[in-house]
Amino acid sequence: MELVLIQILNGLQYGLLIFLAASGLTLVFGILGIINLSHGSFYMLGAYLSLTLTSLTGDIFLTLLLGVPLAFLFGMLVEWLFVRHLYGRDHLQQVLLTFALILIFNDLQRMIWGTRPHSVPIPSYLKASIQLSDVLSYPVYRLAVAGVCVVLVFCMIYVIQYTRIGQMIRAGESNREMVEVLGVDSRLLYRFVFAAGVALAAAAGTIAAPIDSVYPGIGEPVLITSFVVVVIGGIGSIKGAFFGALLIGLADAFGKVFLPEFASVMVYALMAAVLVVRPGGLFGRV
Amino acid sequence: MLARPRLLVIIVLGVLLIAAALTPMLGGIYAVKFATRVLVLAIFVVSLDLLIGITGLVSFGHAMFFALGAYALYFISPESEGANALIAFPAAMLLAGLAALAIGSVAVLTRGFYFIMVTLAFGQMLFSLFFDTKIAGGSDGAYIYIKPVISLFGFQLFDLEDRNTFYFVCLALLVAAYLGLLLLVRSPFGRVLQGIHWNEGRLSALGFNTYVYKLMSFVIAAAIAGLAGVLYATIDGFIAPELFGWRQSGIAIMMVVLGGAGTLFGPILGALSFSVLEEILKTEGFVGPIASYWSMALGFILIAAVLGAPRGIAGWLQGQRGDRESSSAPGLLAAPKREGGRGTGKLLETEGLSKVFGGLIAVQDVTLRFAPNQVHGIIGPNGAGKTTLINLLTGAMRSSSGRMRLDGEDMTAWSQHAIAQHGIARSYQRTNIILPFTARENCLIAAQAHHPQALRFSRRRYAAAEEAEAAYALNAVGLDARVDTVASHLSHGEQRQLEIAMLIASGAKLLILDEPLGGMGPEETGRVTALLRDLAANHTVLLVEHDMDAIFAVADTLTVLVEGRLLAHGTPQEIRRNPEVLKAYLGRFGETESAA
Numbered sequence: 001m002e003l004v005l006i007q008i009l010n011g012l013q014y015g016l017l018i019f020l021a022a023s024g025l026t027l028v029f030g031i032l033g034i035i036n037l038s039h040g041s042f043y044m045l046g047a048y049l050s051l052t053l054t055s056l057t058g059d060i061f062l063t064l065l066l067g068v069p070l071a072f073l074f075g076m077l078v079e080w081l082f083v084r085h086l087y088g089r090d091h092l093q094q095v096l097l098t099f100a101l102i103l104i105f106n107d108l109q110r111m112i113w114g115t116r117p118h119s120v121p122i123p124s125y126l127k128a129s130i131q132l133s134d135v136l137s138y139p140v141y142r143l144a145v146a147g148v149c150v151v152l153v154f155c156m157i158y159v160i161q162y163t164r165i166g167q168m169i170r171a172g173e174s175n176r177e178m179v180e181v182l183g184v185d186s187r188l189l190y191r192f193v194f195a196a197g198v199a200l201a202a203a204a205g206t207i208a209a210p211i212d213s214v215y216p217g218i219g220e221p222v223l224i225t226s227f228v229v230v231v232i233g234g235i236g237s238i239k240g241a242f243f244g245a246l247l248i249g250l251a252d253a254f255g256k257v258f259l260p261e262f263a264s265v266m267v268y269a270l271m272a273a274v275l276v277v278r279p280g281g282l283f284g285r286v
Numbered sequence: 287m288l289a290r291p292r293l294l295v296i297i298v299l300g301v302l303l304i305a306a307a308l309t310p311m312l313g314g315i316y317a318v319k320f321a322t323r324v325l326v327l328a329i330f331v332v333s334l335d336l337l338i339g340i341t342g343l344v345s346f347g348h349a350m351f352f353a354l355g356a357y358a359l360y361f362i363s364p365e366s367e368g369a370n371a372l373i374a375f376p377a378a379m380l381l382a383g384l385a386a387l388a389i390g391s392v393a394v395l396t397r398g399f400y401f402i403m404v405t406l407a408f409g410q411m412l413f414s415l416f417f418d419t420k421i422a423g424g425s426d427g428a429y430i431y432i433k434p435v436i437s438l439f440g441f442q443l444f445d446l447e448d449r450n451t452f453y454f455v456c457l458a459l460l461v462a463a464y465l466g467l468l469l470l471v472r473s474p475f476g477r478v479l480q481g482i483h484w485n486e487g488r489l490s491a492l493g494f495n496t497y498v499y500k501l502m503s504f505v506i507a508a509a510i511a512g513l514a515g516v517l518y519a520t521i522d523g524f525i526a527p528e529l530f531g532w533r534q535s536g537i538a539i540m541m542v543v544l545g546g547a548g549t550l551f552g553p554i555l556g557a558l559s560f561s562v563l564e565e566i567l568k569t570e571g572f573v574g575p576i577a578s579y580w581s582m583a584l585g586f587i588l589i590a591a592v593l594g595a596p597r598g599i600a601g602w603l604q605g606q607r608g609d610r611e612s613s614s615a616p617g618l619l620a621a622p623k624r625e626g627g628r629g630t631g632k633l634l635e636t637e638g639l640s641k642v643f644g645g646l647i648a649v650q651d652v653t654l655r656f657a658p659n660q661v662h663g664i665i666g667p668n669g670a671g672k673t674t675l676i677n678l679l680t681g682a683m684r685s686s687s688g689r690m691r692l693d694g695e696d697m698t699a700w701s702q703h704a705i706a707q708h709g710i711a712r713s714y715q716r717t718n719i720i721l722p723f724t725a726r727e728n729c730l731i732a733a734q735a736h737h738p739q740a741l742r743f744s745r746r747r748y749a750a751a752e753e754a755e756a757a758y759a760l761n762a763v764g765l766d767a768r769v770d771t772v773a774s775h776l777s778h779g780e781q782r783q784l785e786i787a788m789l790i791a792s793g794a795k796l797l798i799l800d801e802p803l804g805g806m807g808p809e810e811t812g813r814v815t816a817l818l819r820d821l822a823a824n825h826t827v828l829l830v831e832h833d834m835d836a837i838f839a840v841a842d843t844l845t846v847l848v849e850g851r852l853l854a855h856g857t858p859q860e861i862r863r864n865p866e867v868l869k870a871y872l873g874r875f876g877e878t879e880s881a882a
Contacts, residue, residue, distance in 0.1 A: 029399065035402060035403075037536075082589065085593055089596075091344055091398060091402060092539070092543060092547065093543075093592050093593075095344065095346065095402060095536075095539060096539060096540060096543055096588065096592045097588075097589055097593070099536045099539070099540070099588075100540075100584075100585040100586070100588040100589045100592070101585065101589075102536075102585075103581040103582060103584055103585035103588075104581075104582045104585035104586065106581065106582075107579045107581055107582035107585075108582065110579075111579065224406065224407065224410045224532070227403045227406060227407055228403075228407050230403065231403045231404060231407065235399055235400065235403075260418075261418050261419045262415075262419075263418075264410075264411070264414035264418065265411055265414060265415050265418075267411075268407050268408065268410065268411035268414075269411075271404070271407055272392045272408075275392055275395060275396060275400075275404065276392055276395070279395045279396050279400070280400075281400075
């Protein structure tokens with residue numbers, strides 16, 4: 001029974017984390033019409049920022065406060081340098097350019113941080129575990145990660161529901177062309193949305209870093225899982241990404257316990273099943 | 287449509303072929319090994335071009351079929367001797383093809399961005415299957431110690447252990463794969479694939495089951511990728527789950543685009559130049575310290591290539607597609623004018639047909655009878671539900687309730703392409719043709735749709751009949767002079783005429799035209815209305831039109847829709863006198879006119 005509880009907690013925590021990454025991906029698609037393969041690199045950026053900044057500041061939450069704005073600026077830079085040339089181009093060119101960005105980011109990472117795996121310390125006040133039964137316990141830090149994710153989700157809901165920029169995002173979610181005729185400076189909106197996507201992925205990478213080690217290519221599994229989440233939820237739909245992420249998180253957590261060899265296969269099988277029933281995803285507009 | 291390669295291209299390919307044939311004599315062991323790898327990658331990416339450049343399916347998981355081909359060699363190789371390539375190679379293609387059939391049946395349901403992501407995800411699924419389990423050495427991969435041999439009836443003909451022998455086998459297979467795909471793409475089947483690439487909706491409306499075509503394209507490409515994979519496993523005798531990875535798929539897409547997607551020969555050049563580029567960037571002797579960050583350098587070069595030359599190397603070898611590049615059209619002026627006896631139009635009836643979108647009732651309880659061999663006009667103000675009604679009649683939308691019958695047969699549940707195959711063809715409010723095809727090719731593909739065995743690879747069987755139908759249709763709409771003009775170069779009016787020609791060429795017996803006169807000048811309008819009268823001799827024509835003078839002149843019956851409801855149905859004289867119509871429709875017309 002406790003095992004089931006732990007897996008539910010693990011699944012929700014992992015799902016929330018994946019949601020942060022996937023929401024950026026789905027936003028960038030929904031508003032900018034861009035398929036961004038280099039999204040995993042921004043998760044990796046977050047993880048390595050976590051490594052460097054935590055060794056400077058000594059605390060993961062200070063790192064988060066410093067790192068996320070840095071990632072946001074980096075996102076604006078990438079949009080200005082590369083991504084803005086892709087608006088309105090066909091999928092193939094978007095796939096290629098963002099794939100080339102992965103090659104560049106991976107080498108940049110190797111140049112700056114090297115290839116050795118590192119670990120990021122959990123802050124001392126969160127090192128404890130909650131005893132669930134005689135043999136099973138649950139680390140407090142994982143709960144804290146879930147808590148941070150929930151706070152960020154509420155921030156997102158606030159921005160999307162109650163601010164002007166959120167209004168644009170909602171308009172873009174249902175009809176991308178509409179935004180362009182609403183008299184919005186779409187260049188600024190695009191830059192903001194892309195950078196926000198980068199910041200969200202980096203935030204996920206930052207807070208997840210103390211759970212796993214930090215290593216080259218850490219973002220790639222996250223990218224693929226985010227893709228699966230976005231496909232399940234419906235491309236461009238944030239609500240879809242949320243439920244898709246929780247679904248995948250739980251499937252992964254239970255798969256790892258009950259069918260360890262086929263856990264990742266199960267995730268893709270789930271995606272295939274959803275597509276057969278609804279080719280546009282659960283909340284997709286097709 | 288894919289043109290025959292230009293002379294310049296044939297020369298370049300010929301020179302490359304000669305150079306490839308001479309490599310074992312001039313180069314050392316290393317050169318042969320490198321060249322073998324390039325040949326194998328070329329086979330792989332040519333097959334990917336069938337998906338990306340020809341069918342328009344951007345697959346980000348093509349490496350999974352390559353990897354399955356490689357693993358097939360491991361599964362089939364006996365411990366102590368080499369496998370027979372004559373069995374192992376086809377087995378690899380079969381394995382990859384069967385996997386593609388299973389995966390494709392789901393993946394092809396999706397399109398665009400979804401297809402990219404779904405193929406990527408399936409590739410990762412197979413990767414984790416081979417990585418996490420113990421199959422074939424799990425994450426460590428496995429060795430194939432003895433290379434395959436080619437033997438027939440127990441006699442060993444060739445041993446692929448010999449580098450040069452193996453090299454020539456790869457070269458021969460690349461030539462075979464390229465020529466085979468070129469023939470395939472230029473066959474009627476390939477014509478449909480290219481049509482799907484540019485306008486899938488149009489092909490579906492013509493009566494092609496595009497799902498089946500896309501799935502077949504997916505399976506064929508996968509089988510060839512499987513062949514490349516089994517060759518790849520033969521080079522090093524080592525397989526690992528990384529072969530499935532999305533990185534491999536990404537690099538393959540790079541090669542296709544770098545070389546020029548949609549040309550088949552371009553990707554071969556892409557594989558060659560990508561490999562050479564990679565080799566140069568990795569060599570410290572050429573590039574100095576950059577060599578340790580070669581993939582970053584490669585990334586920047588690729589970005590420059592994508593933004594600067596999106597059509598790839600083939601783009602500046604092949605040049606732009608010109609008009610009149612092939613004038614093999616049969617003598618058009620001699621096109622036989624058909625007598626009216628070629629079958630009759632169809633009878634279409636609806637009964638209580640309705641369509642509800644959320645709270646909006648777009649079509650409400652419409653019961654109509656469209657008698658054969660007449661022109662039936664449908665009029666109504668904007669938003670009356672005319673186009674929705676057409677969408678229901680052609681199966682583009684499902685009705686919420688009610689029934690439809692074609693010549694007495696219930697067609698309510700038929701799919702769009704099934705309805706089209708039963709002889710209903712439509713034109714669209716916004717011209718819907720295949721822009722990169724010539725006028726003749728547009729009509730040929732329409733003519734193909736209604737032939738028995740539309741899905742076929744041989745060109746000979748119905749070619750003459752289809753050419754004749756296309757020529758007849760183009761002549762009927764008055765486009766004889768523009769037969770070999772690319773559709774995108776036609777004027778707006780000509781494009782609308784071409785769409786009508788496609789309907790005629792398709793052999794449909796019930797034509798539904800959505801505002802065919804929109805944007806036409808008086809002269810063109812006159813010609814098209816005369817054509818519609820002629821067509822009624824052996825077709826049933828449904829016409830939605832805002833040009834009141836034209837529609838009252840040409841129609842045998844008129845149907846008036848207002849806010850989704852059937853207001854009146856009768857001859858033009860009856861409609862003209864109907865007080866309801868005058869009040870609700872024509873009257874309001876008068877009011878706005880007098881107000882303005």
